[in-house]
Structure formats: C-alpha cells, structure tokens
Amino acid sequence: MKLPVSDSRSYAAFFRFRELGEHVVVTSLEGEWVVLRRDEFSAFANGKVEPGSDLDVRLQARNLVREHFDVRRAAETMARRRRFVHGGPNLHLVVVTLRCNETCVYCHASRADLDAVHTDMTPEIADATVDMILRTTSPHVTIEFQGGEPLVAFPIVERIVERAVEKNRSAGKQLEFTMVSNLALMDEDKLRWLLGHRVQICTSIDGAKSLHDKQRVLPMASSWDTATKWIARINAAYAEAGLDPTLYHVEALLTTTRETLSRWREVVDTYVELGCRALFLRPVDPFGFAEKTRRVVEYPRAEYLAFYRHALDYIIEKNRAGVEILERYAAIFLTKILTGDDPNFLDIRSPGGAGIGQLAYNFDGKVFSSDEGRMLAAAGDPTFLLGDVRSSSYREIVGHPTIRAMAIASNLDGQPDCIDCTYVPYCGTQPEHNHKTLGTMMGRMRESSMCAVHKGIQDILFEKLATADNETLEILRRWTTIRPREHFLQP
Ligand code: SF4
Numbered sequence: 001m002k003l004p005v006s007d008s009r010s011y012a013a014f015f016r017f018r019e020l021g022e023h024v025v026v027t028s029l030e031g032e033w034v035v036l037r038r039d040e041f042s043a044f045a046n047g048k049v050e051p052g053s054d055l056d057v058r059l060q061a062r063n064l065v066r067e068h069f070d071v072r073r074a075a076e077t078m079a080r081r082r083r084f085v086h087g088g089p090n091l092h093l094v095v096v097t098l099r100c101n102e103t104c105v106y107c108h109a110s111r112a113d114l115d116a117v118h119t120d121m122t123p124e125i126a127d128a129t130v131d132m133i134l135r136t137t138s139p140h141v142t143i144e145f146q147g148g149e150p151l152v153a154f155p156i157v158e159r160i161v162e163r164a165v166e167k168n169r170s171a172g173k174q175l176e177f178t179m180v181s182n183l184a185l186m187d188e189d190k191l192r193w194l195l196g197h198r199v200q201i202c203t204s205i206d207g208a209k210s211l212h213d214k215q216r217v218l219p220m221a222s223s224w225d226t227a228t229k230w231i232a233r234i235n236a237a238y239a240e241a242g243l244d245p246t247l248y249h250v251e252a253l254l255t256t257t258r259e260t261l262s263r264w265r266e267v268v269d270t271y272v273e274l275g276c277r278a279l280f281l282r283p284v285d286p287f288g289f290a291e292k293t294r295r296v297v298e299y300p301r302a303e304y305l306a307f308y309r310h311a312l313d314y315i316i317e318k319n320r321a322g323v324e325i326l327e328r329y330a331a332i333f334l335t336k337i338l339t340g341d342d343p344n345f346l347d348i349r350s351p352g353g354a355g356i357g358q359l360a361y362n363f364d365g366k367v368f369s370s371d372e373g374r375m376l377a378a379a380g381d382p383t384f385l386l387g388d389v390r391s392s393s394y395r396e397i398v399g400h401p402t403i404r405a406m407a408i409a410s411n412l413d414g415q416p417d418c419i420d421c422t423y424v425p426y427c428g429t430q431p432e433h434n435h436k437t438l439g440t441m442m443g444r445m446r447e448s449s450m451c452a453v454h455k456g457i458q459d460i461l462f463e464k465l466a467t468a469d470n471e472t473l474e475i476l477r478r479w480t481t482i483r484p485r486e487h488f489l490q491p
Contacts, residue, residue: 017422022038023036023038025462032063080340088137092359093146095363096145098148099147100112100147102182120153125390128390141173141175142176145181146371151179151181176488182204184227198488206260265310268318277326283449301452335479337462354403356403359397383402384402427454429451
C-alpha cells in the first residue's frame with residue numbers, strides 16, 4: 001500500500017519514512033526519529049495533526065514540525081553526528097607477517113605458509129611504519145596488529161610497540177595497541193610481555209568446538225582447545241592484576257559462514273560460556289581467499305537476516321536472565337539512533353573511514369586505505385594502494401586521489417539510493433566492498449549485499465523500538481553505553 005504524502009508542506013518538516021508492518025518509521029535529515037501508527041503517519045504527512053494533541057507534542061519533540069523547526073538544534077545534531085570528519089586516521093592496521101599457522105575456510109587475510117619468511121616485516125619497514133602512523137592528525141591512535149598471525153613475527157610486534165611508545169613521548173597521542181591472534185603460538189613469556197605493555201588481545205571464535213575446529217584448521221591440534229585455554233589464562237591474568245573483569249577480558253570475533261546460520265543458539269551459548277561480553281554477528285565478506293571458497297561459505301542475505309533475528313532475540317533473552325552480552329551491529333546502530341552520537345565504527349559511517357579514519361600497512365611497506373584494500377591488492381587489484389612508508393609523505397598518503405574518491409563515494413548524501421532511505425542518518429557504505437562486489441566504488445545500493453544487511457538489521461531494531469516491552473528497551477539502551485577501558489591507554 002502506498003501511504004499518502006501528498007500535502008505535507010503545511011505541517012511536516014523534511015522527513016523520510018519506511019513502512020514496517022503496522023508502523024511507519026519517520027526520520028529527519030539530522031537523524032531525529034519517531035515510529036508512528038499508520039493513522040498517525042497519515043495525519044502527519046497530510047498536515048492533519050491536531051495542534052496541541054499528543055501526536056503534535058511528540059512530533060515537535062523530535063523537531064519534525066515545520067512551524068516549530070529548530071534550525072540550531074538540527075545543525076548541532078548534525079555536527080555531533082559527523083564530528084569524526086576532521087579527525088584523521090585513528091585506526092592503523094599493521095600486517096607484521098602474512099605467515100599463519102592456521103588454515104581457515106574463509107581466510108580473508110591472504111595468508112602464507114610458515115616457511116614464507118620473506119613475508120615478515122623487516123625492522124627498517126617497521127620503524128618507518130611507526131613514524132608514518134604517528135604523523136596522523138588524529139589525537140587518538142590505535143595500532144592493531146594483524147597478519148597472517150602476529151605471534152609468528154613477535155619480535156616485530158615488540159619493536160613496533162617499543163618504538164611507538166618512545167616516539168609518542170613527543171607526539172603526545174592517546175596511544176593504544178590491539179593484537180588479533182588465534183593464540184595458538186602464545187606462551188607465558190609472550191603473554192607477560194603483552195600484558196606488561198598493555199596490549200589488548202582479541203581472538204576469533206566461530207562457535208562451538210566442532211564448528212570452530214572445522215573452519216579454523218590447526219595442523220596436529222585443535223584450534224579451539226588452544227584458543228579457549230588462552231582466553232581463560234588471559235582473563236585470569238587480568239583478574240590477578242586487579243582489573244574489572246566486566247571491562248577487561250578477551251573479546252572474540254565471529255565469522256558467519258553458511259554452516260553457522262542454523263547454529264545461532266550454540267554460537268551465543270559459546271560466547272557466554274567463554275565470558276565474552278560482545279558478539280559481532282558479522283557476515284562473511286568477499287575479500288581474500290573467501291572468494292575461492294564462496295560456494296562453500298556464502299549464503300543469501302535473507303538467510304543471514306533470519307539468523308541475525310534468531311540470534312539477537314536469544315541474546316536479549318540471555319540479558320533478561322541476567323547475562324550481560326551485547327550484539328555489536330545492534331550496539332553500533334542503536335548508539336546512533338538512541339543517543340545522537342556516532343561511535344565512529346569506520347565501516348558504518350558517512351563518509352566511510354577508509355583513508356580518512358584508518359590506514360593499513362602491509363609487511364612490505366605498502367600503505368592501503370584499509371585491510372580490505374590490502375586484501376584486494378593481494379588478489380591482484382591494487383586500486384586502493386596509496387604509497388609506501390619508505391618513500392611517501394603522510395600528506396601524499398592521506399591526500400591521495402583515491403582517498404578523495406572514496407570519501408565522495410562513501411558519503412551517503414550523494415548516494416542515489418541512500419538519499420531516499422529512512423536509515424541514511426545512521427548508515428554507511430564501504431567503497432572497497434562496492435568495488436569488489438559491484439565493480440564501482442560508488443556501488444548501487446539496491447544490489448549491495450552490505451546495504452541489505454544494514455537495512456535488514458535496522459528494520460529489526462526499529463521493530464523492537466516500536467513494540468518491545470520496557471525491560472527489552474532498557475537492555476537495548478544499555479548496549480549504547482560506552483565504558484572506556486583506560487588500562488589499555490599507554491601512560
Ligand atoms: S546503504 Fe542501504 S540501508 Fe544504508 S542508507 Fe543506503 S540505502 Fe539505506
């Protein structure tokens with residue numbers, strides 16, 4: 001059914017709308033929102049709202065009434081949502097080696113076998129990488145070690161951390177380190193060093209042991225046993241150091257493959273049992289080796305969204321039973337929807353974070369817009385290559401024409417489908433994903449699998465905001481609370 005919106009000029013301020021069952025979601029340019037019944041929406045859109053009625057008061061409170069439109073409030077809200085724009089790259093992904101001891105069915109990281117020592121970063125490149133990172137204009141810097149498996153090239157991790165801390169004495173950034181590791185090569189010495197240098201440790205868990213071991217193959221051993229043994233050990237070490245276990249614990253990353261879709265309950269239970277406080281239900285993405293195994297791991301996004309809905313409901317059920325665990329997609333969108341802030345998640349913001357919010361540094365000194373850009377280059381497509389830490393200046397990297405094109409391509413206000421979309425104030429697109437899946441950085445959102453996921457998740461969340469009971473709404477609100485983990489900041 002087409003809803004009547006013929007004569008909104010007299011009453012409504014600018015709005016977009018989307019029908020959701022018995023309700024209609026209405027958003028403004030700057031991201032104020034309200035969910036209306038259909039009869040309420042009809043009155044709103046046709047200028048038939050009784051002055052002083054409850055509906056009139058609700059709409060005015062959301063700055064959706066033309067006559068009472070508060071321009072300053074709208075401008076301030078918009079500025080608050082976009083305050084990341086002038087910051088500069090804050091996330092710096094460093095691939096210290098391509099070597100990896102595990103073989104994963106969906107491996108994104110363009111891995112190399114353990115004897116490929118030529119894919120280790122050299123000390124010279126490591127030093128130049130640190131120097132480039134600390135030239136960022138961003139006052140916040142997170143250096144994230146990736147691979148391959150970073151523990152394979154641990155001396156390079158140590159060198160980068162020590163040099164960055166030393167150089168930061170004059171640079172004065174708020175500096176943090178994160179390492180994403182499968183933990184199979186962890187030992188007590190490495191752990192002591194990482195804890196002593198306040199390096200946050202993250203790992204990957206794909207669900208229960210049977211699924212995890214099948215998807216993440218560790219020769220002659222169980223990748224699950226090693227990962228979970230070290231998760232418990234690291235969590236115990238945080239507790240021994242007197243850190244609050246609700247804030248300081250190992251977080252894990254899930255990659256949702258076709259086999260995960262029917263196992264949503266098991267996935268949630270596993271994360272709860274491991275003591276994780278967050279679960280990111282990420283769909284498999286099209287980069288790196290995953291392309292070759294697409295037929296095995298991929299699935300239609302409608303099936304993913306059914307999985308997401310089941311898993312989210314179950315996570316909420318767990319919260320209602322007293323377990324505190326959140327879903328990250330929901331937390332990101334709800335923070336934007338409910339607080340008016342932007343959590344600066346680089347893949348879901350407008351303009352997107354590639355190049356202007358993050359950079360990726362390869363073992364060979366090459367600099368890319370993001371890790372996805374690096375993976376595309378490893379597969380033979382250098383579109384997102386920006387320069388080299390040894391020969392390029394910082395200005396050449398961040399002012400690269402590719403970065404400018406990406407900022408324009410990921411500005412949703414210039415996206416033909418997004419400008420009419422109700423969810424545009426909260427959404428984001430990724431030029432690398434568009435380029436890979438649709439052959440153009442701009443993309444065509446109606447054909448984009450990423451758009452389908454973002455739209456579907458926001459539909460589910462707005463449905464909940466419209467119909468959930470108070471206890472569920474309180475849980476969703478709690479997920480928007482950001483509690484900084486200051487221990488990981490370098491002193
Ligand atoms: S990416 Fe899709 S869901 Fe997001 S604003 Fe654009 S059209 Fe809407």
